[in-house]
Amino acid sequence: MSLFQEVSKGIVRENPLFRLVLGTCPALAITTSVSNALGMGVAFTGVLIASNMVISALRKAIPESIRIPSYIVIIAAFDSVVDMLLHAFSPAIYESLGIFIPLIVVNCIILGRAEAFANKNGVLPSFMDGLGMGIGYTLALTIIATIREVLGAGTFLGYQVMSASAQSALIMILPPGAFLTLGCIMAFLNLMQNRKAKKSSTSKLNINEPQVAQPLSSN
Numbered sequence: 001m002s003l004f005q006e007v008s009k010g011i012v013r014e015n016p017l018f019r020l021v022l023g024t025c026p027a028l029a030i031t032t033s034v035s036n037a038l039g040m041g042v043a044f045t046g047v048l049i050a051s052n053m054v055i056s057a058l059r060k061a062i063p064e065s066i067r068i069p070s071y072i073v074i075i076a077a078f079d080s081v082v083d084m085l086l087h088a089f090s091p092a093i094y095e096s097l098g099i100f101i102p103l104i105v106v107n108c109i110i111l112g113r114a115e116a117f118a119n120k121n122g123v124l125p126s127f128m129d130g131l132g133m134g135i136g137y138t139l140a141l142t143i144i145a146t147i148r149e150v151l152g153a154g155t156f157l158g159y160q161v162m163s164a165s166a167q168s169a170l171i172m173i174l175p176p177g178a179f180l181t182l183g184c185i186m187a188f189l190n191l192m193q194n195r196k197a198k199k200s201s202t203s204k205l206n207i208n209e210p211q212v213a214q215p216l217s218s219n
Helices: 003-013 026-031 033-055 062-091 093-100 102-106 108-118 121-154 175-208
Strands: none
Touching: 003 121, 026 033, 026 093, 026 121, 026 175, 033 062, 033 093, 033 102, 033 108, 033 121, 062 102, 062 108, 093 102, 102 108, 102 175, 108 121, 121 175
C-alpha cells in the first residue's frame, strides 16, 4: 500500500468514527461546538502521530509480555505534553474539553493503531497512518459539531449564521442531539455504500452475462 493510500484510508474507507465506530464517547460529548471539535481533533492527531512513530521505532525493543503497558506509557507521555500545551496556549479550549484530554491515553483508536499498525510497520508508514486516522477523526468530529452548532445554536465557530428570528433546535446541543446526528450521518453513509455496491454488482452481472446469438432472418 502506498503512503498516499495509508493517509486516505483513515479519511474515508476506514474513518475511525463513521466506519469503525471508535472513539464515540468524546465525539458525542464535545461536539457541541466546532471549536471544541477542532481542538479535540488537533490534540488527538498530535498524540496519535507521535505515539505511532515512537512505538514503531521501538517495536523490536519492547518485550512482547509488556507491550500494552509500554504503549500506554508512551501515549500518556505525549498526552501530558499536549495537555500542558493546551493549558498554556489555549486555556479556553482546555477548560472546555476538560477530562477528555487526559482520556486520550485510553482512546481505543490510538491503542488500536499502535497494536494493529505501528507495531508491525516502519516509522514513515506509521506516521502516515496516524496522520490519516487523525485527519479522518477530526473531520468526523467537525462535521458532527457543525450540524449540532448550526442547528442548535444558530452559530458557526461562535459567529451567528442564522437569523435571530429563526427558531433553533435546542435538542441538537443536548446529548440526544449527538446520538441523533451521528446516527443520521452513519445511516446516510451506509445507504450510499449499499447503492454503490448494488450498482457495482449489477454492472458485473451485465458484463458476465452471456450474449445470446440472434437467429438469422430469412429473406
